[in-house]
Amino acid sequence: MLTKRIIPCLDIKNGRTVKGVQFKNLQDAGDPVELASAYSAKGADELTLLDITATLDNRSTFVDVVRDVARSISIPFTVGGGISSIAQVEQLLAAGADKVSVNSAAISNPDLIAQLARQFGNQCVVVAIDAKRTSKGWIVVSHAGTATTTLQAVDWAKQCEERGAGEILLTSLTSDGTRSGFALDLVGDVARNVGIPVVASGGAGTPQHFVDVFNLAKADAALAAGIFHFGNVTIQVVKDEMRRAGIPTR
Amino acid sequence: MTIGILSYGAGNTASVLNAIKRLGYNAIISSQVAELEKTDKLIFPGVGHAAQAMASIKSQQLDILLRSYSRPVLGICLGMQLLGRYSAEGSTTTLGIIPFDVKHFSVQLKVPHMGWNAVEHTSTGIFKQIPSSSHFYFVHSYYVPQSNASIAICNYQIPFTAAVAEGNYYGVQFHPEKSGDAGAQLLQNFLTL
Numbered sequence: 001m002l003t004k005r006i007i008p009c010l011d012i013k014n015g016r017t018v019k020g021v022q023f024k025n026l027q028d029a030g031d032p033v034e035l036a037s038a039y040s041a042k043g044a045d046e047l048t049l050l051d052i053t054a055t056l057d058n059r060s061t062f063v064d065v066v067r068d069v070a071r072s073i074s075i076p077f078t079v080g081g082g083i084s085s086i087a088q089v090e091q092l093l094a095a096g097a098d099k100v101s102v103n104s105a106a107i108s109n110p111d112l113i114a115q116l117a118r119q120f121g122n123q124c125v126v127v128a129i130d131a132k133r134t135s136k137g138w139i140v141v142s143h144a145g146t147a148t149t150t151l152q153a154v155d156w157a158k159q160c161e162e163r164g165a166g167e168i169l170l171t172s173l174t175s176d177g178t179r180s181g182f183a184l185d186l187v188g189d190v191a192r193n194v195g196i197p198v199v200a201s202g203g204a205g206t207p208q209h210f211v212d213v214f215n216l217a218k219a220d221a222a223l224a225a226g227i228f229h230f231g232n233v234t235i236q237v238v239k240d241e242m243r244r245a246g247i248p249t250r
Numbered sequence: 251m252t253i254g255i256l257s258y259g260a261g262n263t264a265s266v267l268n269a270i271k272r273l274g275y276n277a278i279i280s281s282q283v284a285e286l287e288k289t290d291k292l293i294f295p296g297v298g299h300a301a302q303a304m305a306s307i308k309s310q311q312l313d314i315l316l317r318s319y320s321r322p323v324l325g326i327c328l329g330m331q332l333l334g335r336y337s338a339e340g341s342t343t344t345l346g347i348i349p350f351d352v353k354h355f356s357v358q359l360k361v362p363h364m365g366w367n368a369v370e371h372t373s374t375g376i377f378k379q380i381p382s383s384s385h386f387y388f389v390h391s392y393y394v395p396q397s398n399a400s401i402a403i404c405n406y407q408i409p410f411t412a413a414v415a416e417g418n419y420y421g422v423q424f425h426p427e428k429s430g431d432a433g434a435q436l437l438q439n440f441l442t443l
Contacts, residue, residue: 001367001368001405002359002363002365002366002367002406003365003366003367003385004365005365005366040430045365045366046365070264070265070268071268071271071272074269074272074427074428074429074430074431074433074434075387075428075429075430076387076389076425076428093262093264094264095264096264096265096268098262098265098428120298121297121298121299122362122391123297123362123364123389123390123391124297166362166364167364195360195361196360196362197360197362197364197365220360220364220365221365250366250385
């Protein structure tokens with residue numbers, strides 16, 4: 001049986017791992033290659049590395065991190081942050097990444113999804129969707145939460161699938177860093193409406209939160225950063241809880 | 251021992267090379283028949299579309315090399331699928347080395363089949379020292395049905411071929427280079443055949 005995936009996420013800034021709350025107040029969380037190797041050894045099913053500076057100056061630092069991580073670990077990993085061109089994707093895949101995630105650039109240029117899918121295959125193209133709870137439902141935000149769109153998260157996810165996305169990385173900005181649980185209504189709504197895997201992100205605080213997002217919201221994978229980086233909860237403890245709840249795990 | 255990784259513009263050759271280096275070996279990544287002919291082991295990776303991959307392989311006469319190669323060959327993912335006769339992906343005639351036809355998943359579950367799934371095998375050959383039901387990492391939308399060449403089975407609503415072997419040809423649908431310790435053991439087994 002296909003297992004539900006647990007994905008630690010490393011936000012990378014200037015070659016270091018950092019973690020904030022609702023995308024702000026960043027704290028240092030260590031060396032990305034050491035962290036990635038440790039997670040790989042401790043049962044992570046996949047990793048995600050996000051370049052959160054994504055300025056031209058720091059781009060080459062991030063590619064170096066990707067290359068070093070690829071040499072060190074034997075599990076798949078996705079990279080993202082500021083990706084807007086085929087050339088960038090080529091460079092990151094050549095450095096050893098398995099998938100790339102696009103976010104703001106796909107919102108301003110949805111054709112990018114199809115272009116990347118044609119060039120590299122759907123399995124390689126993850127669309128990251130950041131959404132915020134509003135009085136009008138879950139609305140897509142861009143540029144690390146600093147800009148709001150008029151898109152409903154579910155509609156945008158369906159459009160991404162039609163254009164060739166192979167996976168949706170769905171983050172609740174409202175829940176990010178709060179450790180109050182995943183946004184089950186958001187994840188459930190998107191997971192029921194697309195035929196591609198959905199990775200839930202934002203709000204993980206306890207092992208039970210993972211059980212809930214798999215059992216109640218039908219996520220295919222769950223991503224977390226802070227609770228793993230700062231040692232509050234280990235991957236093994238999360239997986240033990242999942243097994244007790246009858247969720248297939250590796 | 252010289253290990254060749256066949257490069258034809260549709261494979262994640264860097265990942266395979268990284269995995270081989272982690273095992274303490276080295277390999278050459280090449281699309282040159284003359285270079286690859288001299289290798290002792292050939293790895294045939296593949297990510298992408300069957301029709302485009304076959305066109306690229308043929309344009310470099312790598313199809314002839316693959317059919318005539320007499321030492322162990324390991325096809326990975328699309329590389330395994332191309333060892334068959336035909337693929338429904340782009341209605342493509344493939345290498346015809348092992349008699350199977352590749353089909354598209356028509357399951358109610360999500361496609362691509364992406365993630366870690368349990369593989370049933372007999373812990374022999376390339377699966378030596380790997381417990382049956384170990385998990386391997388898969389990413390694919392097309393599959394090889396069960397046949398006489400199947401040496402390992404996986405289940406995604408329907409049972410399908412996780413690995414094949416016939417003569418000196420081996421193929422795995424999953425990515426051993428991305429499958430943690432079990433995948434590393436499988437590559438080690440292949441390299442020491």
